[in-house]
Amino acid sequence: MKGHRDESGMVLDIRTLSSPARSVGLNRFTDESVEAAASVSGTDVTCENQTNVEDSLKKINFALQDSMNKEREEQKRQLDYIASQLNFLTKEREELKRKLVDFAHYAQQGWLYFNGSFYYISSITKTWQDSRDDCLQRGAVLAIISNTEEQEFIRLQQKVMWIGLTDRETEGVWKWVDETPLTASFWYSGEPNNFKHRNEDCVVINHYYDYENNWNDAACENLNFWLCEKDM
Known part of the structure; x- marks a missing residue:
C-alpha cells in the first residue's frame, strides 16, 4: 500500500x-x-x-x-x-x-273431548245424509272410528247414532266419509246383512251397548241421532 x-x-x-x-x-x-x-x-x-x-x-x-x-x-x-x-x-x-x-x-256448546277430537251428539234425529250435512255445517264430519279405544268411548255414550261409514257408492265396499277404506271394524254378529233384502247402505251404532262390536247396517233413510267428530 x-x-x-x-x-x-x-x-x-x-x-x-x-x-x-x-x-x-x-x-x-x-x-x-x-x-x-x-x-x-x-x-x-x-x-x-x-x-x-x-x-x-x-x-x-x-x-x-x-x-x-x-x-x-x-x-x-x-x-x-x-x-x-x-x-x-x-x-x-x-x-x-x-x-x-x-x-x-266446543266445550261450551256441549261437545265431548276424547283423544284429540271433539264429538257432538245430536238431540234430534235425521236421515244419514242430513246428519252428514249437519256435521259439515259444524265444521266436522260424521264420526270416523279408527281404533278400539275410540269405539269404546262411543259405545259408552249408549245412544243409537249414525256414524260416517257407507257402501252407497259400491255395494259391499265400505268407506268412511273422508274416502278412506274400512280397516278396523266392529260389526255386531251377523252384520252387515241387508236385512230382508233391504238396501242398507249406512252404518249406525246399535243399542247393543254391552258389546264392543255393535255396528249395524241400516237404510240411509231411517231417522236416527248422529255423531259428529272434529279433529283438533
Whole structure:
C-alpha cells in the first residue's frame, strides 16, 4: 500500500513516514476497514431479520383472520339455530292458544273431548245424509272410528247414532266419509246383512251397548241421532 488519505483529504505516502507514524497509519486504516465491513454486514442482518419478522406477522395475521372467520361462522350458525327454535316455539305457542280457544268454544256448546277430537251428539234425529250435512255445517264430519279405544268411548255414550261409514257408492265396499277404506271394524254378529233384502247402505251404532262390536247396517233413510267428530 503506497498511500493513505488522512482526515484532511491529503494523500500520504506511508513509505515516506517514520516507523511510529507508519504503524499509526496502518492501524487507523485497518480500524476504518473493519468498521466499514461491520457496517455493511450489520445492514444485511437487519434486512434479513425484518423480512423474517414480516413473514411471521403475516402468518399470525392470517391465523387470526382464519380464527375470526371460523368464530363468526359458528356464531352465525348458533344464531340461525336459536332463530329457528324461537320460530318453532312461537308457532307451537300459537297452536296451543288456538287449541285452547277451540276447546273452550266446543266445550261450551256441549261437545265431548276424547283423544284429540271433539264429538257432538245430536238431540234430534235425521236421515244419514242430513246428519252428514249437519256435521259439515259444524265444521266436522260424521264420526270416523279408527281404533278400539275410540269405539269404546262411543259405545259408552249408549245412544243409537249414525256414524260416517257407507257402501252407497259400491255395494259391499265400505268407506268412511273422508274416502278412506274400512280397516278396523266392529260389526255386531251377523252384520252387515241387508236385512230382508233391504238396501242398507249406512252404518249406525246399535243399542247393543254391552258389546264392543255393535255396528249395524241400516237404510240411509231411517231417522236416527248422529255423531259428529272434529279433529283438533
